[in-house]
Amino acid sequence: MLAQQVVNGIVLGSIYALSALGFTLIFGAARLVNFAYGEILMLGAFFTLTLMSALGLPFFAALPAGMAATALLSVVLFYLTIRPLTRKSYTSLQGELQVILVTLGLLYVLRESAFIIWGSAPRKIEMGISGIVLIGDVVLTRQRLVVILIMAIMVTALYLMLYRTRIGKALRAIAQNREGAAAIGLDGDRIIAFVFAVSGALACVAGSLLGTLYAVEPAMGGAPLLKAFVIVIFGGLGSVPGAIAGGLALGLIETLTGAYISFAFKDIFTFLLLIAVLLLRPAGLFGRVR
Amino acid sequence: MNRLALPLFVLVMAILPQLVSDYQVYLMTLTVIWAIMALSMGLVLGYVGQINLGQIAFVAIAAYTSTLLRLNFELSFWLAAPVALAVVVAVAAIVGLITLRLRGPFFILVMLAFAEIVRLVIANWQEVTNGPLGLRGIAPPEPIFGISFASKTAFYYLALVVLVVSLAALLRLVRSKTGRMLVAVREDEILAEFVGIPVMRQKVIGLCISAFVAGLGGLLLGPFLTILAPSQFTLFASVDMIVMVVVGGVGTLAGPIIGAVFLTYIPEMLSFANHFRPILMGVVLIVVTLFAPRGILGLLRSLKRTPATEARDGR
Numbered sequence: 001m002l003a004q005q006v007v008n009g010i011v012l013g014s015i016y017a018l019s020a021l022g023f024t025l026i027f028g029a030a031r032l033v034n035f036a037y038g039e040i041l042m043l044g045a046f047f048t049l050t051l052m053s054a055l056g057l058p059f060f061a062a063l064p065a066g067m068a069a070t071a072l073l074s075v076v077l078f079y080l081t082i083r084p085l086t087r088k089s090y091t092s093l094q095g096e097l098q099v100i101l102v103t104l105g106l107l108y109v110l111r112e113s114a115f116i117i118w119g120s121a122p123r124k125i126e127m128g129i130s131g132i133v134l135i136g137d138v139v140l141t142r143q144r145l146v147v148i149l150i151m152a153i154m155v156t157a158l159y160l161m162l163y164r165t166r167i168g169k170a171l172r173a174i175a176q177n178r179e180g181a182a183a184i185g186l187d188g189d190r191i192i193a194f195v196f197a198v199s200g201a202l203a204c205v206a207g208s209l210l211g212t213l214y215a216v217e218p219a220m221g222g223a224p225l226l227k228a229f230v231i232v233i234f235g236g237l238g239s240v241p242g243a244i245a246g247g248l249a250l251g252l253i254e255t256l257t258g259a260y261i262s263f264a265f266k267d268i269f270t271f272l273l274l275i276a277v278l279l280l281r282p283a284g285l286f287g288r289v290r
Numbered sequence: 291m292n293r294l295a296l297p298l299f300v301l302v303m304a305i306l307p308q309l310v311s312d313y314q315v316y317l318m319t320l321t322v323i324w325a326i327m328a329l330s331m332g333l334v335l336g337y338v339g340q341i342n343l344g345q346i347a348f349v350a351i352a353a354y355t356s357t358l359l360r361l362n363f364e365l366s367f368w369l370a371a372p373v374a375l376a377v378v379v380a381v382a383a384i385v386g387l388i389t390l391r392l393r394g395p396f397f398i399l400v401m402l403a404f405a406e407i408v409r410l411v412i413a414n415w416q417e418v419t420n421g422p423l424g425l426r427g428i429a430p431p432e433p434i435f436g437i438s439f440a441s442k443t444a445f446y447y448l449a450l451v452v453l454v455v456s457l458a459a460l461l462r463l464v465r466s467k468t469g470r471m472l473v474a475v476r477e478d479e480i481l482a483e484f485v486g487i488p489v490m491r492q493k494v495i496g497l498c499i500s501a502f503v504a505g506l507g508g509l510l511l512g513p514f515l516t517i518l519a520p521s522q523f524t525l526f527a528s529v530d531m532i533v534m535v536v537v538g539g540v541g542t543l544a545g546p547i548i549g550a551v552f553l554t555y556i557p558e559m560l561s562f563a564n565h566f567r568p569i570l571m572g573v574v575l576i577v578v579t580l581f582a583p584r585g586i587l588g589l590l591r592s593l594k595r596t597p598a599t600e601a602r603d604g605r
Contacts, residue, residue: 033395084580097341100398101536101579104529108572222525226406229399237395264414271403271410278392278400 003138005259006252011144013251014151015213018206019224020231020243021158022199028175028238029195032082032099036106037203038225040077042218043110044070044204045211046118049125059127063208067201074200075193081106083189107221114218122215125208147209154205155244158198162240167194175238230274295544296461300454307443315442321555322449323510328534328546329456330503335532336541337464338496339476343528344385344401347408348501350523352378352508354412357425357518367431367513375505382501386494402525413520424519428512439513449510453547456503460543463499472496526568533575539587548586 023037048066051057057065085098131142162168173181174191182188206224207216214220231250235242250270258266303322307315327349334342356374359365365373389400412419419425431439431448439445463469471492474482483489512518531546534553538545553574557567582589 027395033398081576081580096395098579098583100341101532102576104532105572105575105579108526108529108568109576112566112569112572226402229402233396233399265410268407268410268414271407274403275388275400278396279388 003136005255007135007138007140007144009252009255010248011147011213011251012255013248014148015206015209015247016224016227016231016251017244017247018151018154018202018209020228020235020247021155021240022202022206023225023228024232024235024238024240024243025195025199025202026192027232028240029171030086030174030192031096031238032086033096033103034199035100035103035225036077036110037103037199037228038221038223039107039110039114040070040074040200040221041203041207041210041224042114042216042221043073043207044200045125045207045216045220046114047204048208049123049211049216050118052125059125059208059212063205066208067204070204071197071200074196074203077106078193078196083193111218111221118218120218122217123211124215125211127212143212147213150205150209154202158202158240161198167191171195230270233274234277296457299547300450303450304447307446312442315446317555317558319442319446319449319514320558321550322446322453323507323514324530324534324554325547325550326449326453326456326507326510327504328531328538328550329453329460329543330500330507331528331531332535332538332540332543332546333460333496333500333503335535336543336545337469337472337476338493338500340390341398341532342401342497342500343398343525343532344403344405344408345500345504345531346523346525346527347405348378348382348504349508349511349527350405350408350412350520351381352505353511353518354419354425356509357428357512358418360428361425367509368434371509374509375502378501378505378508379498382498383494386497387490390490390493390497405523405525405528409520409523412523419520422520424517424521425512426517428516428518430513445514449514452506452510456506457543457547460499460503464543468492468495530571533571535585537574537578537585539585540583542585542587545585545587552586 019041022040023034026032026034026037044066047069048059048062051062051065052059055062081102082099085102127143127146129142129146133140133142133145160168162172170181170186170191171194173184173186174188178188207220210216210220210224227250231243231246232238234249235244235246253273254266254270257269261269303318307318310318327345330348331342331345334340334345352374355377356367356370359370359373360367385401385404389397389404392400413422415421430445433439437444439448464472471482471487474485474487475489475492479489482492511522515522530553534549535546536549537552538547538549553571557570578585584591
């Protein structure tokens with residue numbers, strides 16, 4: 001029973017980690033809190049779903065196309081709404097507040113547009129993989145195994161990108177010191193646009209996976225956004241390892257408290273834990289004070 | 291604000307319900323209640339200098355506390371109201387002491403978490419709050435001093451009085467020493483600390499006052515809607531208040547009220563389809579932030595700007 005709950009927690013945690021990664025990348029590179037992130041995730045899921053139903057593509061062909069479409073949308077939104085505000089500086093408090101206002105506006109526009117385009121009926125994404133695997137007495141559907149696998153692939157790809165490529169290096173430079181990076185000739189806006197693309201692609205994967213396990217609907221973005229907040233605060237805003245550890249931890253905490261303490265109050269428990277962490281370690285468990 | 295604007299506004303708002311239909315009175319009451327809540331957000335955003343995504347929690351606490359006292363202990367509205375307001379201010383003080391130490395995004399996220407905790411407790415504490423189904427059949431306030439509030443128009447006047455008194459009190463507050471200290475803290479915390487302003491205390495006082503005003507809105511909400519449910523108190527209600535403040539003009543007290551009129555009365559009157567109202571809110575928020583960060587009041591002022599007023603305002 002416990003082993004089963006732990007495995008369930010890891011599956012849920014994998015999706016949480018994926019949704020938190022895109023959010024934390026944007027914060028790490030540009031110091032922006034993106035409230036529209038949950039809606040990007042929702043649109044990503046709808047893109048995958050629509051590609052599958054309109055073109056008859058299988059899940060594993062529709063997903064990369066959906067990722068590309070979501071990345072493109074994310075970059076377009078960055079240039080249209082966020083860059084005009086941050087052109088001068090990414091660090092002023094005034095700019096920070098304005099970015100929050102604009103992304104809150106985007107949240108409304110994107111969610112309600114999805115209601116108008118796709119309607120409110122929840123729909124499921126069929127991965128086309130059936131069957132179960134037995135490990136000891138733990139039951140795991142193959143589909144859930146694929147979820148964990150996709151998470152591992154995405155995390156590996158992200159690590160290779162961050163630590164083995166020039167653009168990854170530039171991205172880390174921007175995150176560490178924007179002015180310094182500009183002084184050695186890095187184009188901040190283009191790198192941040194790239195971060196928005198990566199974050200959009202990750203959001204699409206997280207949204208599509210949520211769609212295979214639960215359902216795709218216009219209101220689905222709210223919960224992953226709140227979870228991403230909690231995770232990045234546990235793990236430290238802007239920290240990639242923190243987002244992965246935080247995501248897995250949150251998945252486990254939720255599954256275990258839901259199973260053994262109280263299902264109704266599991267979210268309250270998470271938020272209380274969040275406040276406690278912030279009081280004891282204001283920069284998160286993995287974060288450093290800048 | 292222009293010296294004549296407030297009396298003129300009160301006069302118009304007081305005469306109008308005598309001339310228009312019941313439905314219009316309903317819309318005006320809704321607008322006034324949103325204006326009270328937006329006013330409370332205006333104080334946080336413009337004078338404490340923080341985006342508070344948890345403001346709706348103060349509204350919810352006041353609404354539920356007062357209504358539960360009336361339903362379970364048969365207290366009159368007028369006795370339940372001060373108790374509920376005291377609870378809200380106490381909660382704001384405790385929450386403020388914890389959260390106002392945090393900076394930038396951390397304050398925003400923790401206040402959001404606080405509001406979610408309040409909403410989830412309301413939604414899950416079935417025995418007391420009746421969960422997602424909510425509290426139903428909330429009566430209008432009991433008569434007091436021989437005035438009955440059973441009619442829609444009488445309740446409208448009650449809401450209007452609350453709004454005008456709050457506005458007048460806040461106008462005095464921001465011109466008082468406390469208000470000027472708040473602005474000093476907002477502009478430069480370190481400098482304010484340096485000249486001897488108790489920064490933390492000022493911020494907590496600012497949040498408590500704003501929670502009190504939000505609580506006033508919450509008190510009216512129950513009797514007005516006759517039903518309270520947790521779904522009314524999501525993050526999006528706080529965002530709606532923010533949109534009103536930003537549209538009207540941050541850093542002013544008339545701004546939130548203008549914003550409430552623009553974003554409650556006008557969309558309702560045009561009876562926008564369900565999903566177009568939030569889209570309108572979102573587009574307005576984006577466009578105003580990008581192109582008119584000072585809101586409607588800022589636009590009016592820049593139209594009026596002459597060399598003489600510029601010299602007076604020191605621009």
